Amino acid sequence: xxxxxxxxxxxxxxxxxxxxxxxxxxxxxxxxxxxxxxxxxxxxxxxxxxxxxxxxxxxxxxxxxxxxxxxxxxxxxxxxxxxxxxxxxxxxxxxxxxxxxxxxxxxxxxxxxxxxxxxxxxxxxxxxxxxxxxxxxxxxxxxxxxxxxxxxxxxxxxxxxxxxxxxxxxxxxxxxxxxxxxxxxxxxxxxxxxxxxxxxxxxxxxxxxxxxxxxxxxxxxxxxxxxxxxxxxxxxxxxxxxxxxxxxxxxxxxxxxxxxxxxxxxxxxxxxxxxxxxxxxxxxxxxxxxxxxxxxxxxxxxxxxxxxxxxxxxxxxxxxxxxxxxxxxxxxxxxxxxxxxxxxxxxxxxxxxxxxxxxxxxxxxxxxxxxxxxxxxxxxxxxxxxxxxxxxxxxxxxxxxxxxxxxxxxxxxxxxxxxxxxxxxxxxxxxxxxxxxxxxxxxxxxxxxxxxxxxxxxxxxxxxxxxxxxx
Amino acid sequence: xxxxxxxxxxxxxxxxxxxxxxxxxxxxxxxxxxxxxxxxxxxxxxxxxxxxxxxxxxxxxxxxxxxxxxxxxxxxxxxxxxxxxxxxxxxxxxxxxxxxx
Numbered sequence: 245x246x247x248x249x250x251x252x253x254x255x256x257x258x259x260x261x262x263x264x265x266x267x268x269x270x271x272x273x274x275x276x277x278x279x280x281x282x283x284x285x286x287x288x289x290x291x292x293x294x295x296x297x298x299x300x301x302x303x304x305x306x307x308x309x310x311x312x313x314x315x316x317x318x319x320x321x322x323x324x325x326x327x328x329x330x331x332x333x334x335x336x337x338x339x340x341x342x343x344x345x346x347x348x349x350x351x352x353x354x355x356x357x358x359x360x361x362x363x364x365x366x367x368x369x370x371x372x373x374x375x376x377x378x379x380x381x382x383x384x385x386x387x388x389x390x391x392x393x394x395x396x397x398x399x400x401x402x403x404x405x406x407x408x409x410x411x412x413x414x415x416x417x418x419x420x421x422x423x424x425x426x427x428x429x430x431x432x433x434x435x436x437x438x439x440x441x442x443x444x445x446x447x448x449x450x451x452x453x454x455x456x457x458x459x460x461x462x463x464x465x466x467x468x469x470x471x472x473x474x475x476x477x478x479x480x481x482x483x484x485x486x487x488x489x490x491x492x493x494x495x496x497x498x499x500x501x502x503x504x505x506x507x508x509x510x511x512x513x514x515x516x517x518x519x520x521x522x523x524x525x526x527x528x529x530x531x532x533x534x535x536x537x538x539x540x541x542x543x544x545x546x547x548x549x550x551x552x553x554x555x556x557x558x559x560x561x562x563x564x565x566x567x568x569x570x571x572x573x574x575x576x577x578x579x580x581x582x583x584x585x586x587x588x589x590x591x592x593x594x595x596x597x598x599x600x601x602x603x604x605x606x607x608x609x610x611x612x613x614x615x616x617x618x619x620x621x622x623x624x625x626x627x628x629x630x631x632x633x634x635x636x637x638x639x640x641x642x643x644x645x646x647x648x649x650x651x652x653x654x655x656x657x658x659x660x661x662x663x664x665x666x667x668x669x670x671x672x673x674x675x676x677x678x679x680x681x682x683x684x685x686x687x688x689x690x691x692x693x694x695x696x697x698x699x700x701x702x703x704x705x706x707x708x709x710x711x712x713x714x715x
Numbered sequence: 716x717x718x719x720x721x722x723x724x725x726x727x728x729x730x731x732x733x734x735x736x737x738x739x740x741x742x743x744x745x746x747x748x749x750x751x752x753x754x755x756x757x758x759x760x761x762x763x764x765x766x767x768x769x770x771x772x773x774x775x776x777x778x779x780x781x782x783x784x785x786x787x788x789x790x791x792x793x794x795x796x797x798x799x800x801x802x803x804x805x806x807x808x809x810x811x812x813x814x815x816x
Binding site: 454485543546549550553564567569571572574576578580581582583590593598599601602605606609618620622623626628661664675676 | 732749751803
């Protein structure tokens with residue numbers, strides 16, 4: 245096995261046994277990025293100097309016989325909406341094209357303390373708005389399994405980089421499916437933790453009642469390691485919580501496990517071959533001894549419209565900060581302050597971002613607030629109650645992560661609504677703040693298909709343990 | 716279908732200086748999306764309370780968290796970085812166009 249194919253656990257073992265140094269490991273990835281990333285365009289910035297200096301520090305520790313943490317010397321890639329001090333953070337937007345992060349996000353600070361080696365920043369849909377990474381203002385990323393297809397999004401760069409062995413693992417962010425769907429399209433493991441499990445300090449805000457930082461890895465064991473490293477309460481993010489260890493069940497009996505399968509997730513719109521791959525995977529769990537139970541989540545069809553009402557409303561407020569005054573692109577040749585706002589924003593934002601800001605502004609505006617925004621928040625309660633009822637009967641819920649495998653570049657970008665429907669199985673989970681992981685369980689042709697395992701709040705380790713059975 | 720005037724109004728509230736052509740494009744696109752959102756009309760929510768925050772129910776506490784109202788200092792180094800990020804500035808001040816004519 246070559247160095248770039250190793251999991252975190254295997255790479256750590258190699259470092260401890262001195263089979264290779266951290267510098268050799270970092271160089272193996274940097275060399276591979278140089279040759280392979282030309283094909284898939286996963287990276288927006290490669291941080292070679294940072295990676296090499298971090299790797300050298302880990303080698304120094306190893307050479308003096310120090311114990312090193314599991315993540316020390318292990319190279320990762322970071323979605324370009326998470327701040328790393330002194331490194332460009334563009335959010336794949338023209339408005340932040342030259343923005344240098346003034347400080348580290350909390351998750352980065354934690355990983356740096358553990359000796360992580362940062363290879364670079366990965367591509368995304370502008371401000372994480374999209375499901376294909378085609379909304380990047382710079383270039384689209386390609387799916388390593390088929391270069392004519394999208395890697396999914398918005399964390400498409402991170403998922404493609406892990407799938408193509410350009411990094412050992414990656415960080416992403418998930419608002420309505422942005423970790424899980426690209427993980428499904430690229431055949432890797434993508435964990436969206438419970439709302440509040442990981443501090444968002446230093447993550448560029450998109451929709452604050454939904455955004456969560458999570459992991460993209462080659463194994464579920466790696467996902468657990470990275471999740472535990474970045475999770476926890478942070479005074480800098482008042483929505484973050486200390487995780488109750490008791491909830492982090494790691495052992496369970498498969499014979500006692502009740503798996504719920506929502507009937508509303510296998511209706512029109514789902515690709516027949518995807519459905520077959522998912523049903524075969526569920527069958528395997530039944531053969532292992534788990535009990536499979538059909539459940540109903542009757543408000544599923546409203547999840548996409550309410551997700552887009554809530555996410556765009558929150559985005560319209562969050563993105564008001566890009567004003568051409570404090571940082572980022574500024575067009576100030578006009579006469580007055582309003583001109584600066586109007587010109588900087590219209591030239592700095594791409595079409596999808598403009599569309600969402602306007603949708604959100606509309607949903608929050610006088611006369612429409614009750615019909616759209618408030619109504620959406622009420623239907624959200626009904627979705628939450630659907631899940632509450634289901635979890636009284638079952639321990640976990642299985643579903644497809646996405647209704648189709650990776651689609652062709654250009655196929656959906658002209659029709660915003662068709663792109664929104666990619667989130668049909670992932671958005672409901674985000675609206676309720678539950679943890680979920682996408683695990684590759686098969687293929688349609690050469691395209692991977694992901695199974696979504698949804699857990700109760702803070703049962704990340706349980707869903708990962710269950711996902712491990714597929715490995 | 717939302718009107719062109721409504722799109723212009725939303726664009727202004729959104730601080731987006733759109734051209735006439737863009738206004739027309741977004742009028743079509745936003746109308747299609749809003750039509751789809753109207754699917755929500757069929758749901759009866761007369762007895763339902765809104766869920767503004769996903770954590771309200773499982774964190775078993777109010778989502779509002781406040782800290783003591785005391786000044787927190789930031790490292791000068793970080794403060795300087797924040798100031799120099801501004802496109803236009805004078806000394807340690809962020810410069811803006813005049814707001815009074």
